[in-house]
Amino acid sequence: MVKVFVLVFFCCFYVGQLHSQNMVINPSFEEIWDCPYTMDQLKYVKSWFPFGTADPSPDFFHGCASDGFMGVPNNMFGEQTAHSGESYVGMICYLTSRSGRGWKVPANHREYVMVQLTKPLVAGNEYYGEFWVNLVDACEFSINNIGMYFTKDMPNFDWQTMNFHHYKAQINSDPDQQLDDNEEWTKVSGTFTAKGGELALTLGTFLPDSSLETKRTKRKFITGRDKNLPKHLQPMIAYYLIDDIIVRPVDPTEPIFPETVAMQPIDIEYYGPAEVGMKFTLQNIYFEFEKATLLRSSLLELNKLKDYLVKHPHIKIQIEGHTDNVGSREINQKLSTERAKSVVEFLIANGISDFRLEYIGHGSSYPIVPNDTPQNRALNRRVEFSILEN
Template sequence: MMRTSFLLVPAFGLWQLAPAQSLIQRSLQSDTMPNVVPNPGFEESVRTFCGWTQDPAKFNANMGSWSSPTQTTPDHFSTKNDKECWAHPSKHSHGKQSPRSGQAMVGIKTYGKGNTPTYWHEYVQSELPEPLQAGVRYIAECWVLRSARSNEASNNIGILLSDTAIATRDCLPLYITPQVNETKLVKGGWHKVSGVFDATGTERHILIGNFYGDEVTDHERQPDGERGAYYYIDDVNVRVAPAGTALTPKPKQSVPPPPKKVVPDHTSSKTVDIHEVEPAVGTRMRLDNVQFEFDKATLLPGYEKELDKLVDVMTDYPFLRAEIEGHTDDQGSDTYNLKLSDDRAKAVVDYLVKKKIDKERLTWKGYGETKPLKPNTSEENRALNRRVEFRVVER
């Protein structure tokens, strides 16, 4: 026996029963199906912060339903803040920019370098209440606005529906092909990024950001601002598409860069650039561009470029911990060499800490003449044994 469901609906001032299926069909036909994204306008947060943070855990804890999948930090903006607060939208636009709806929005970087030569992209991620339905056609969209404080406009602002939550321990971009991607430069006012796709039934998490490298991202310099392309995000929406809605073209495949180099132990920084090395646990590199005054722990001019590369690596990988090792040749007493090597290793650590690397992530140790790379039988070998090395102990 066929069963028909009914819903109570108003008609001419009276309440009447109407078939539930017909209401669903009407919703599909008029594109009014419910949005499955939680907190789509970023209105819900534990509190509003006046300042900004470089701690993604702080953003994640405050936003609840939204988080950062990498160790970069999106920003939460709200008109609930005092207008003098950094996190009030008008602070960066002389009062000209505000959320598309409601009182809040988030901001992410989509093009340009971060605090290092690496291209940083920021993302926001949220878990849907339940997976999308297999074989069902959906619309995914969000609204974006280039911040007046950024000096670039870009394309490649995309929406990714993923079956698993993404969580990295670094600040590097995500190279995953999204279901929706904006290929045109986004300038001017609020712009809708939208696409239509068929779900596989495993999609449970939504991410927004640039899923392509900067080398394949179009960009255009703007007259004002700084630090690359930065966009506000608001009104995220994923819903069942109306019947007959056509699929949008699939975005081009996201291609990651070549993997970094895995190098042998004691590889010289004169041979391989530190930026190109995969900083796996146990990796040890000779910092051969770091030199000291004779018989002292005073760094000679020219060391900054080399050590700044270490700062870059430790910034891109904020969980990385390292030991700086000091070594000497066999000239001098054991006690003297141990102290000299220890002082030289500490001089390197002191520079890194001065560059705002947390001292808790760094240790140093002098090994004196106990770990030569070559027998101390020639001046060439002794020069090789006099060295400072960088060793990854945790990542």
């Protein structure tokens, strides 16, 4: 009897450990900077970022909201408890006004939420994805598609009408199931094989209006209507709440964080010879979107740089930050400087003398390729180091 109990306990523990693995940072939106008090405040949720085809404005709801307008369970869209905890996000996944004259948005209007994973996905490996959705009480439509889209870099939506032939979600809700439940949460899940290097996860609807099956809810959105606008031009929406996102390897032996350099042989010449004037680009350095906060997925490369400096104790280097040309010159200059500083601070915190380190930001002044495609802009957003003394 004791042996049976131990076996059952071990199996339950193993399954619990497997299901506790999650490559999504802040998966249920509980880690926050501040309480929401109005719409368009996803910025208060740590690690998550907004995207969309017009001015993107996914919303954040939390039990700490004092007036109930953005609260949980009661808010401007009705009443809904969180799937877990006391927080969730909401976004428009369908909008009827093709002219956009109601809210000045284009056709196929969508809002999205995006997060960076704990490490890039491994080519050929299989991954499981899951999230929970709920249609709010106060909206006019439901639809049959919400999905998970994995990319190496954040998608370049640019607040324009989306090219839905380019963006293909790897995991989608069942197309035969209308997502019309406004009481219980609906699970969307699936598996896919990674191409390799995928680090960004975006959630939302990646089909054009013409490919969606819509269903009227016979309910009304409670605010924001223009009484002077003709009824056929009034924007009417499908608005969904999202909670509890999971991404994990199907293989339980695959770690969800980058393997430490200590587990791998150190290649002294990983960056090249330690000669004055040499410049090297750091690979796989990731920051929070539009911030200088280093993500844990950067640790592998940062530790390689630290080991390089340990192996070459006499060199002095300068960390240099670069951005693409999106945004103002002043913002890019500040961001590139702060990101270079973050790398220096990591090295100092890990035992490298500050005397050996300098940092500078170049903004968008030194692109290595034209800033004309999302892929090229990603290449221009980089961190380099140059050897000043040896």
